[in-house]
Amino acid sequence: MADRFASLPDRRAIIDRRALADVLDELGTSEQATAQKRASLAILLKDALRDGRTEIARRLAQSPSRGREATSGQAFLIDQIIRLLHDFTVGYLYPAANRSSGERLTLIAVGGYGRGEMAPHSDIDIGFLTPFKQTAWVEQVIESMLYTLWDLGLKVGHSSRSLDEMVRMARSDLSIRTALLESRYIWGDRALYEEATARFLAEVVSGTEKAFVAEKLAERDERHKRMGDSRYVVEPNVKEGKGGLRDLHTLFWIGKYLHKVRTVGELVDSGLLTRDELRQFEKAENFLLAVRCHLHILTNRAEDRLTFDVQREIAARMNFADRPGKSAVERFMQLYFLHAKTVGDVTGVFLAHLDDQLAQRGRRFLPAFVRRVRKLEGFELDRGRITIPSDDWFQTDPVRLIELFALADKHQVEIHPTAMRAARRDAGMIDAKVRKDPRANALFLDILTSRNNPETVLRWMNEAAVFGRFVPDFGRVVAQMQFDMYHHYTVDEHSIRAIGLLARIEKGDLKEDHPLATVIISQLVSRRTLYVAVLLHDIAKGRGGDHSVLGAEVAERLCPRLGLSPAETETVSWLIRHHLLMSATAFKRDLADFKTILDFTRVVQSPERLKLLLALTVVDIRAVGPGVWNGWKRQLLTDLYDSAEEVLRLGHKQRGRDARIAEKKTAVAAALGMDGATFVPLARRMTDSFWIAEPADVAARNLAMIGHGTQDGLAIEASFDAERDATLVSVHAVDHAGLFYRIAGGIHLAGGNIIDARVHTTRDGLAIDNFLVQDPLGRPFNEDSQIARLKQAIADSLANRHRLVDRLVAKPMARARADAFRIEPSAIIDNMASNRFTVIEVNAQDRPALLNQLAYALFQSKVMLHSAHIATYGERAVDTFYVTDLLGGKIENKTRLKTLEKRLVDAAAGVITEEGRAAA
Structure with a gap:
């Protein structure tokens, strides 16, 4: 033209x-x-x-x-x-x-x-x-x-x-x-x-118009699935992702094919967009095009994925600045997601107009399941979709803005885009009076705790801006990203997904993944307490303080308004305040140390809270994003739940330590098929801490290794452990200083990440160390070639066949995007967390050979390592070590503790001394 x-x-x-x-x-x-x-x-x-x-x-x-x-x-x-x-x-x-x-x-x-x-x-x-x-x-x-x-x-x-x-x-x-x-x-x-x-x-x-439309919409749906099926992923694809440019292109293609329009503006004349929707279309398109241009210029290539390493620079290029509680990059990404949401809104009404144009009278062009519904409280049904009888329907009674979604959930019908557009337009009518209305709050609670599909209806409410108006604290986190590599979605999307997961667990749809949670949800005294806590657990993010504490305060104000009793309000507030407690304990503490369980139960205090906390923890972790949940995390949370439930039910002295060890030995002997004469001498070589720490299946494997002995002072076994969704590596060797850091280095050189480690020494001076290993993407090593490479790398490292430090430093980081973040390393030394051990927690930026260098720092400090617990949250690594001095006591000398802390912080920062390079 x-x-x-x-x-x-x-x-x-x-x-x-x-x-x-x-x-x-x-x-x-x-x-x-x-x-x-x-x-x-x-x-x-x-x-x-x-x-x-x-x-x-x-x-x-x-x-x-x-x-x-x-x-x-x-x-x-x-x-x-x-x-x-x-x-x-x-x-x-x-x-x-x-x-x-x-x-x-x-x-x-x-x-x-x-x-x-x-x-x-x-x-x-x-x-x-x-x-x-x-x-x-x-x-x-x-x-x-x-x-x-x-x-x-x-x-x-x-x-x-x-x-x-x-x-x-x-x-x-x-x-x-x-x-x-x-x-x-x-x-x-x-x-x-x-x-x-x-x-x-x-x-x-x-003659091919309808076929083209159907093919384009199917192509769009397939593209969405391929790109994650959410417009709220924190590293979105500006062009192909849901809510991106391609979605807008699809609307234009359909309009052009059907009505021969030449410009987007002509979609108004064709009846596929209103003037307001056209302005939304053009505003979103202009922003997305600008982001894509900046992305191409920064990367100097045709790059369409808005990855962490460029988000900060684009935010600066587009003149975003820091604000209290929210960084420039988070403000930029929040605007991005609001525009992506607009694309979704415009798409919805466009398709409704399209449906009206292409469908036969009384039917739908787009696939839908049409239900027959009688009682709609004055609302109407248009070809299976609930709609409003007049344009001023919500203005007459704003509570109907909540009722619309409650009826859609109750009757499991879609909402007509005309009603959605009116709801979006009139959402501002939800004021303090509507928020305090008992009928509105009861309707909202019905939606939230629905046994149908609360996730979908809550998402509709969010897209219509009704959710954020009715719960203003939730409105503050709409489209808010969390600038880290751990969280895959915006805060509002994460919370709504967590509700959906909770509903699916309650229905039994995820019984195989979450057997314990599926059982305990049916036993809860107040299921609505759990649903409200899940919805609100992250509601105070982005406020510049501890979101758990601030969120608990929000719950204390909001829950009574929703109709919860004082006891339910207190429980919801407690759950939000402590919603990270169970995962932090399970993943960063030694569950074999009984004080860990006692400290945990001292906070939890009741079996009901324990059940609620487990369910909240499970959906919180899984809603973070794909690949975050795995069998190992399920195993740790189950172990913690079982141990805590036993203490809460019977008290910490109900089973003596000797009785627990005896029970474990009986199970191991049965698993190995050994009689007493063979088993007892073998079992005596192991310390009590071994029997407390190791599950029966791992203990049986270790005893079988010890029974077979070592060849040239070394035995290495590695096999896929389906229950823990990891590879279990066991090393049996003559104990010597530096054994652990060399094993850790060998595992990394083979491409493995250690997610848990336990270190034991037999009574006759032999080491038996167990490691759970995954690849950088959280998958186990289960191919013969992978396992062989893993075992060989450990053997080479222990035999000192190469300069370990040089090879580890040369090995590239699996996820270079972590360079976009900066985690200041820290080491927290705690002598109160365990009765027997000094507990050290190191926070650092994840990088190659981190565990190896931390273990070497412990070796330099002449401490004995008894167990290590490794947790990774995107770019952040949190490694916890249970240690003693060489005589088996806690490390309490202040000068020595300061030296130990400095060595660990230097190691976490990647500082390699000449002494360390020479020794390795």
Whole structure:
């Protein structure tokens, strides 16, 4: 279209085609040889391309939110380059005085280039169209143009087709049809372009409208699944992700295919968008285009994933600043997610209009399950979707804004987009009076604790802004990201997903993954206490303080309003205050140390709270994101629950230590099939701490190793442990100083991450150490080749066959994005957490060989390591060690503790001393 770039300001500052054409005419008429002309042409065009891109980048830096202007500028620049190239090629490189009718050629832009939306490193998709099969002259022109474009450093996607080929291929291939749908005339034979457009509409589009819509929506759904099926992932794909640019493109494609619209604005005339929705569409598109341009410039490539390592820089480029309780990058990402939410809102109403246009009378075009519902409290049903009888329905009684969603949940029906649009428009009518209304609060609590599908309905409420208005504290965390590698979703999405997981566990849908939680949920005295606590557990994030303490205070204010009793309110507040207690204890403390259990139960105090806390902990961890929950975490939480439940039920003296050890020995003997004469001498070699610490299956494996003895003082076993979702590595060796740090180094060199470790010494001076190992993505080693490599790496390390430190430092980090974060290392030494051990907790940025260097620092400090517990939260590693001095006592000398702390902090920071390098 001639006016495609009419709104682009001062286009000649980007590229002055007329002035450059005059220079090229002089070049074309010069006496230079053809090859020299081609080389000079490339130089001139490359300079023009560079200068144009520099000008566009300058404008973007000055006005960093003008994404549409930047992408239009890129497309305009490429248009002028191609026009100049075409004219020079056919005028001076391959002139043809009398071209036949078959030597007509038109150049079209397709795809994103056709829309006039090009990020700095986008591909240039060009179509070369001819009326019939290409002649030799046409082939020469196309080939020459492509070589010059490649010489300019451009990435060109091209096709060369006759009109018949174009029609045939567009009919058979959806992607080609979509690309041609956005085709735009660049240069060449204009009449041929018009003929191609007419044939495309008549022979490809006509009669296939409904099929195209269905295929595009199915393609969109598949893309969403592939990209995580949420618009609230904290490292979103700006182009392909849910709520991204491709979703907006899909709406435009559908409108263009159905109504032959040329611009997004014409979707209003076609009845697929209202004026307000068009403004939302354009505002979101402009922002997303700007983000994509900044992303391409920063990474210097066609990158569409907004990863942690660039988010902070883009926030700065787009002039976001820190605010109390919220950093610039978090504010930037919150706005990103609000725009992604807008894309979802616009998509919903667009599809509703589409449904109305395409469906037969009384039916739905889009797949839906239509229910027959009688009692709707004045609301109406439109083809299976609940809607409002009049435009002022919510204004007459704002409580109906909550009732709409309660009825949708109760009858399990969808909400008509007209009702959603009205709810979004009138959400501001939810004021303090509505929030205090007992009927509104009862309806909300019904939704939250529904046995149907509370996750979906709560998400609808959130997208309509009704949720945030009714619970203003929740509104503060809408679209709020957590800038770390651990949390995959925004705070509101995480909380709503946790509610959905809780509902599925209660129904028994996740019994295999969460057998204990499935059982105990049915035993709760007040299930609504749990649902409210799950919803509110992160509600105070981003306020600049301890979100657990602040969230507990929010619950104390909010729960009475929702209708909870004083006892329920107290329990919800307690759960929020301590919602991290169970995971911190299970993952960072030695559960074999009985004081750990006693300290935990001293806080929990009741079996009912223990049940509630387990369920909350499970859904909180699993709702963090895919791959975070695993069998090892389930095992640790189950062990802690069982031990704590026993203490809370019977008291800490109900089973003596000797009785527990005797029971464990009986189980191990049975597992090994040994009689007393064989088993007793073997068992006596193990200390009591071994029998307390190790589960029966691991103890049986260890005793079998000890019974077989070592070869050259060493035995290594490694096997996949399905129950713990990890690889269990056991090392039996002559005990010596530095054994642990060398094993840890060997495991890392084999590509393993240690998630738990227990260190034992037999009464006759042999070591038996157990490690649970996963790969960097949290998966076990279960292939023979992986396990063989793991065992060999440990053996090589213990035999000192290489300089361990140098090899570990050279091994790259599995997830380089962690460089976007900075964790200040710290070491906390606690002599009160255990009766027998000094407990050391080290917080550090996760990196290669961290555990090896921490263990070496312990070795340098001449302490005995008894167990290690490794937890990783994205980029943050939290490693806990239970240690004693060489005589088996706690380390209490203040000078020695300070030296130990400094060594560990230095090791956590990656400081390697010459002493350490030489020793390793």
